[in-house]
Amino acid sequence: MFAYIVRRLLYNIPVYLGIIFIVMAALRVNDPVWAYLGKHATQERYDQLASDMGLGKPFVQQYGNFLSDVARLDFTVESWDQPGMKVGKLLTQCLIPSLALTIPALILTTILAITVGLLSAYNRGRWIDQSLVFFSVLGMSISYLVYIILGQYFGAFWLNEWGIGIFAIEGYPESLTPSSWIHYCLLPVLISVTVALGYDARYYRAVMVEESNRDYITTARAKGASGQKILFVHVLKNAMIPIITRIMITLPFLVTGSILMEMYFNIPGMGRQLILAINAKDFPVIQVFTAIFAALFILTNIMTDVLYAIFDPRVRLQ
């Protein structure tokens, strides 16, 4: 297993180098300094920013320097839009708030969606199935903004008026404790889950239904296996590959945060920061973020393959 992981890592190094090459080239198609400063920027200011980022050097040298920074996790270059703020610090201080939303949302969504998927598949065509699918589709059909407005008003403000101040209207705690997490983060997490649940539940239901129609399930039934055993032992186990795939695809996006939630609930997360950086054409932040995101994507791909092998013996690590 270890050798396999190392091998996959080595195989992916050229892929990563290629991605960084393409990203760096793409970000330089239009001069990033002019894009940031505008066409009427002064030459002095242009020279200063270009020099700070080493943009006057040959591209290959810039490529080498940036790779060296990435390899050493040296992101001490300063944000253009927030003078004095190092990109590394900017991104790390946004990471925890984002993860405080996205990890619990992913876990809750996955648990609930799998449960709904299993129940729906088990009761396919009955009222339970139809009801679950109906509410799942309803949940995902309503805009995030509606949930946010109603959630802030009823979930936070209105309950608070009744002396049940569980949720904050907005904000993020200075120190994250379980109770402060509930106060500030649970409401946006619940909103995320409500919207995401429909998509995942329908997908998992389809997977479960497909598994339920396979021959080994018929055999298990013929052998007298109980419905619960078929569902939780046979169907769920064999449906793990698509479940893992779906979860692992989501992982890199955990760090990008939940943009709408962060904007409306005033949570200083990565998604909000990334939007601010893109709007401001903050080249150093965008470049570093893209490099980190690409690395995360490759790592989760490798992890996905490893998990396939763990959960399904039919998948052999070559």
Added chain:
Amino acid sequence: MIGPPLTPVSHRPHRFLAVLVLGLLAGPADVKAGLKSGDGEPEPALKVVHRPMRSDGPKSMDPVRGSTTYDNQAISQIYDTLLQYKYLARPPQLEPCLIEEMPTLSDDELTYRFKLKKGIRFQDDPCFPGGKGRELVSQDVFYSWKRMSDNDNQPKSWWLYEDTIAGLDAYRKVQNEAATFDYDAPVEGMRVINDHEFEVILVKPVQRFLWVLAMFQSCVVPREAVEKYGTRFGRHPVGTGPFSMAEEDWVAGQKMILKRNPTYREDFYPSEHEASDEALGLHLPAGKRLPLVDRVEITMFVQDQPMWLQFRAGKLDYTQVPSEYFPKAFLRRSQSLKQSFRDEGIVAHAVPLLDFIFRAFNMEDPIVGGYTGNKRALREAMHAAVDLYEFNDTFYNGLNWVYDGPIPPGLAGFPENGIAPNSLQGPDLKRARALLAKAGYPEGKGLPVIEYYTSNGSNIAEQVELFRRQLGKIGVRLLPRLLDFSTLIDAISNKRAQMFSFAWGSDYPDAENNLALFYGPNHAPGSNHYNYQNDEYDKLYQKIAVMPPGPERTEILVKMRDMVMRDVPYIGSMARTRHYLINPWLRNFKPSEDFYNWIKYMDIDESKRPNK
């Protein structure tokens, strides 16, 4: 922020749920982690002001980099200026802040003499020997002003100092062309007499000069901090003001925490007040040492709903009233506060703004800019198509003043009843279509889509839709670009924006300030965001800049107003009245948007907070 508790919990759903339940039982009682000191012990009864900021806040705390009202709201709490506005006086008047008394002016009206108060210290900071803040001296004042002329600092308000202090413009030119900027090089008009006295020699009598000295861009900063922190200085302010801010206490775009500066000078609540202040008890704290609170928590709000709900929940001490919430708090007809709010002890203040709301054209743009007949006709056509009264009714509850020209109500040069003889106010679609055809775009044919930059807060998206619809009636198409305010300002400063919109609040109560927005040399990144250029106008501006107020000056102001209107560099104008609501535990608050260092005068009765 801590990470570890979440990680193991997240792998064990049953423990995770247990934590949720325990947390629910615990409730939000210990949520106020911010009120704990570093070692976790609760601090004794701090007085905390919770105030909102309706934007994503400043990008830098360096005064010379600031230009917006939001920069002002933050920077004014940490730094001081030589002069300040009298807190309770209306209309605005100046008084000494860092200086002993108002400066004396020579007979030729060219030389001001200043005397600094003794014993004013910069806050303690590692940039000083031993970490102890040193005394502020005359050299600090000149150093701070010289920074405005250093292009490396990206000053956004150089126009305030341009053509004002003898030798400063030449100094700026020479130093910016030199290999290194020499802050020790002399400037003819900056004369240090001793550590506490200095003279400033002007190139000509400049009416606005003292007002400029009360603006946050003129705040005094210590050279040690600028040199030690470099670009980080914008995140690590070191001032002489009533509050200080640690770098970690500013989460950009989200919140900012200011703490009482323990070395703040002797500064007292004013006794001078208006008769109407007594009903609100604003005169009672006279003579008390400032600041009156220990801590200020500023929360940035890009959306209005959370701000309004936080105020109603008692989590904010005051709020501006967003227009869509006006009917909730006020009776629409009488515009008086509803009884239910009065019963809660909430007090309302109406603050008329020196306001100029417009939708502007970049006059250097090849499509919408230019001064030839057809270019002017295009802009005039768009102006004629727009119904500002519909904007006023739809988004401002009809409370705004729609007027002609760039001079806001209350200032000399404002047209009678807001209507100038050459008024462009619409809607007049017939005329608009004719003008559009004259511009070479009959029914909008051949006219490219126009990029329209504006901020993305509050109901701006809806306003943009209305703007699109109104212009769409004559075939003009808009491509909206909704940005954070600071990004919008950057786009405008860099002349990227073809059309744009925001509101200009006068820096001081003189029409000259608004007319400076169209003065050629102030082009972007200066305050002439329109990049308007008119030599005749510039000459008149130079004239009024040195003229004392009077009928002759007013006549020129009117002439300049009409010149701007003729060239149509914007569609406008409107002025707002800002309504504030103040919770009963916040004391001494008399809102003003002419200046922002008023937090030091605020007091809190913590016992009246609802969660106590």
